[in-house]
Every structure is written in C-alpha cells, then in structure tokens.
Amino acid sequence: MEAKLDAIDRRILQLLQADGKRKIKEIAHELQMTNTPVFERIKRLEKDGFIRGYKALLDRTKLGFMLTAFCSVTLEQHHKAYLDQFEADVRKIPEVVACYHLAGMFDYLLKVYVKDMADYQFFITKKLASLANIGRVQSSFVMTEVKEESVLPID
Structure with a gap:
C-alpha cells in the first residue's frame, strides 16, 4: 500500500504530522501548489487510511497524570x-x-x-x-x- 504514496503525498503527511491544524492554503504554499489538488490529495489520504484522524496532543502532567x-x-x-x-x-x-x-x-x-x-x-x-x-x-x-x-x- 505504501507504493501509492509519491513525494508530494509524503510531504503532505509530514506537514500534517507536525501540525494537524495546518490549513490547506499553508500546505499548498509550502508545496508551491494550488489549494484544490492539495485538498484532493488530503481527502484521498484520509479515504485510503493513511490519515486515520486528527487529535490534540494533551500534556498529561498538566492534567494531573503524574x-x-x-x-x-x-x-x-x-x-x-x-x-x-x-x-x-x-x-x-x-x-x-x-x-x-x-x-x-x-x-x-x-x-x-x-x-x-x-x-x-x-x-x-x-x-x-x-x-x-x-x-x-x-x-x-x-x-x-x-x-x-x-x-x-x-x-
């Protein structure tokens, strides 16, 4: 299944791993692409299961889990x-x-x-x-x- 990923897909995954709240426009700018193909790639990566979801990373110690x-x-x-x-x-x-x-x-x-x-x-x-x-x-x-x-x- 990994063979479906090209260099652009991999870069999108890297950028989203670093910041899941990153906007399509920011990713497109980083990749020197327009918004629509980036949006379509992200939707495909989600549909194909490469992106399972988006979560906030919480600080467990601030929540008392010491x-x-x-x-x-x-x-x-x-x-x-x-x-x-x-x-x-x-x-x-x-x-x-x-x-x-x-x-x-x-x-x-x-x-x-x-x-x-x-x-x-x-x-x-x-x-x-x-x-x-x-x-x-x-x-x-x-x-x-x-x-x-x-x-x-x-x-």
Missing part, C-alpha cells in the same frame, strides 16, 4: 477466546492508553497513566485484577520520559 507505568501481563490461558476477551476488557479501561500483544516472556504490555501511586493501586486491585484469566502482572514505573513521539519517520 505516574506512567508499564504492566507486563501474563495470561493463564492462551486460547483465542481468552485473548479476545482480555483485549476487549482492556479497551474499556481508560487508564490504559496503549496495549501491545507480545511474543516473549509476557503476553501483553500495557501503558498506563494515573495520577499517583494510590490511583495505580486502585487500577491494579480493582480494575486489572478483576479481569478473567490474569496469571501474572509485573509493573515498571517511568522515572524520566526520555522520548515519546507520535510522529512517524516518513522519508
């Missing part, structure tokens, strides 16, 4: 139905901002934002531990966030 934790989760059973149920349940927990199904020592890695350790304890004991099929959970806490990007390296 603790970031990674939970490594091992399930007791690995049948498809159990995996599907776990994934459906995790999607409903707002503190979980990312969930990855892994190959290796653990089955899943969860990224969790909470206000403090008391909130994390509540999350673990009342939310995560209440899910069926949890075998083991190992927690790691972020001391310093060195890098977190949502920008893809588009050449």
Whole structure:
C-alpha cells in the first residue's frame, strides 16, 4: 500500500504530522501548489487510511497524570477466546492508553497513566485484577520520559 504514496503525498503527511491544524492554503504554499489538488490529495489520504484522524496532543502532567507505568501481563490461558476477551476488557479501561500483544516472556504490555501511586493501586486491585484469566502482572514505573513521539519517520 505504501507504493501509492509519491513525494508530494509524503510531504503532505509530514506537514500534517507536525501540525494537524495546518490549513490547506499553508500546505499548498509550502508545496508551491494550488489549494484544490492539495485538498484532493488530503481527502484521498484520509479515504485510503493513511490519515486515520486528527487529535490534540494533551500534556498529561498538566492534567494531573503524574505516574506512567508499564504492566507486563501474563495470561493463564492462551486460547483465542481468552485473548479476545482480555483485549476487549482492556479497551474499556481508560487508564490504559496503549496495549501491545507480545511474543516473549509476557503476553501483553500495557501503558498506563494515573495520577499517583494510590490511583495505580486502585487500577491494579480493582480494575486489572478483576479481569478473567490474569496469571501474572509485573509493573515498571517511568522515572524520566526520555522520548515519546507520535510522529512517524516518513522519508
């Protein structure tokens, strides 16, 4: 699917990643194009799924989410139905901002934002531990966030 992208498409994606509120007119000026073809390209990129949506990036600490934790989760059973149920349940927990199904020592890695350790304890004991099929959970806490990007390296 990547073959559908030419240099102009890639540049549009770069510009929108840097600033999703950038106006068509600004992008067209940057690309030395008129508005209409840029608008049509953006609509095609959206339709083809290269652009999934537009969001504001919030500062979690200003909103009081001071603790970031990674939970490594091992399930007791690995049948498809159990995996599907776990994934459906995790999607409903707002503190979980990312969930990855892994190959290796653990089955899943969860990224969790909470206000403090008391909130994390509540999350673990009342939310995560209440899910069926949890075998083991190992927690790691972020001391310093060195890098977190949502920008893809588009050449």
